[in-house]
Amino acid sequence: MNPILEAIKKADSILIVGHVRPDGDCLGSAFALREYCIMQGKVVDVGSPSPLPEAYSFVKHSEVFNRITRRKYDLFIAVDCGALDRIGRFEGFYNSAKETVWIDHHRGHNGFGKYNIVDSEASSACELVFDLLECEKVINKKIATYLYMGLSSDTGHFMHNNTTPKVLLTAYKLALYGADTYGLATELYRSRSKQKTELIAKCINAMRFYNDDKVSLICITREILAEVGLESNDTEGIIDYAIAVKGVEIGVSICEEKSNEYKVSFRSRTRNVGDIASIFGGGGHMYAAGCRIFGKKEDVIDKILKAIRDTEAE
Ligand SMILES: [Mn+2]
Incomplete structure (x- = not known):
């Protein structure tokens, strides 16, 4: 079994943290992992050093974002954080956790967790989370919609140069898993205040x-x-x-x-x-x-x- 999935399995309580000024990729990967952890029967919180931007209030379960219910967690997972300081005031949780996981696609580091998935060739943290969860056969409509959000936003809705064939294949698979692609396009790109x-x-x-x-x-x-x-x-x-x-x-x-x-x-x-x-x-x-x-x-x-x-x- 993948060591990260193993670490999730072993933990009772899990904190998933995204970077300051969270974006669609950081929120998508964090909420997708949260969903997976809930399926595994875990106590799981998600947050970031900044509040949820108003533009992402449509995200399912966004009301639990930054609702930190414990002083300590068994497992700390950072998503989409290109440096240690991107987790800001959550560093205390990182230090006190029994196990740490780092999932990221920024250049210039190998991860700050005990277990790391860091691949600067990946378009998004969501692409990496998809690869992690796909073999588990757990991707449902909700997880697919979260992951598609990160894939879409980090590729500029499939317009940036990081839109690889693998990105499009992943988008295709997520659409098959039921991702709400039209709803997301509307929320992300046609809902400007x-x-x-x-x-x-x-x-x-x-x-x-x-x-x-x-x-x-x-x-x-x-x-x-x-x-x-x-x-x-x-x-x-x-x-x-x-x-x-x-x-x-x-x-x-x-x-x-x-x-x-x-x-x-x-x-x-x-x-x-x-x-x-x-x-x-x-x-x-x-x-x-x-x-x-x-x-x-x-x-x-x-x-x-x-x-x-x-x-x-x-
Ligand atoms: Mn990202």
């Missing part, structure tokens, strides 16, 4: 172009967020508007999470933005990466543009 639409309008309006229009940059300041009544964790997907411009090679979004503290996201068509993010202590993938940069807005932008220039020749 009025405020978010206003935010996108402002971001596009203020988009800047550099390096002969090969670099586009969106700056989400605290003023812009306040104007539309949103928080920095409501900005998922904004970056896509930067890279959706013809001729742009690198799209960047910077979001002022705290005063003089910017969360920076990169998207690329050709260049390795993971290398650029790592200059600032961040990480990610070839075509999608992120980091955090401190300073005033214009200084942060200058640093990013310099890093893009410096890595160009390589």
Whole structure:
């Protein structure tokens, strides 16, 4: 038996943790595993260092997210976390658990669990969870819908370069298992709030172009967020508007999470933005990466543009 399934079998209580600012992949893989653990008769909680984003309130059982019922768990499972600090304040549970599991698809680490599934070739943590659970013959409509959510969101609804034949085969299998593909497409891509639409309008309006229009940059300041009544964790997907411009090679979004503290996201068509993010202590993938940069807005932008220039020749 797979050692991770074995560890689940042995544990009475399980905590499944996703990263800060949870996204569709992190939530999908966490809730799918939760469902499997419930089937095995386990006490299982799911959470992340951040609250559930409003955009994901449609997710089945989302009301239990971050409902932490124990001070200690037998088994700690991290999903979609590219570094140890992505579990934030849950580190105490990680340290006190008898066994630890790490399931992730980000580059640059081998996992921080006793048992690890880390594969940077995988499109999503959900793809890895699918591989783990498929042979168990437990994938039902609910689990399939969770996993399809991560597969869809981490591949930009099957448009990013990580949409491999295996991703499409997995999507096909999940559809056969009953995943609500149409319902998810509607919830994920056709349910934008009025405020978010206003935010996108402002971001596009203020988009800047550099390096002969090969670099586009969106700056989400605290003023812009306040104007539309949103928080920095409501900005998922904004970056896509930067890279959706013809001729742009690198799209960047910077979001002022705290005063003089910017969360920076990169998207690329050709260049390795993971290398650029790592200059600032961040990480990610070839075509999608992120980091955090401190300073005033214009200084942060200058640093990013310099890093893009410096890595160009390589
Ligand atoms: Mn992911």
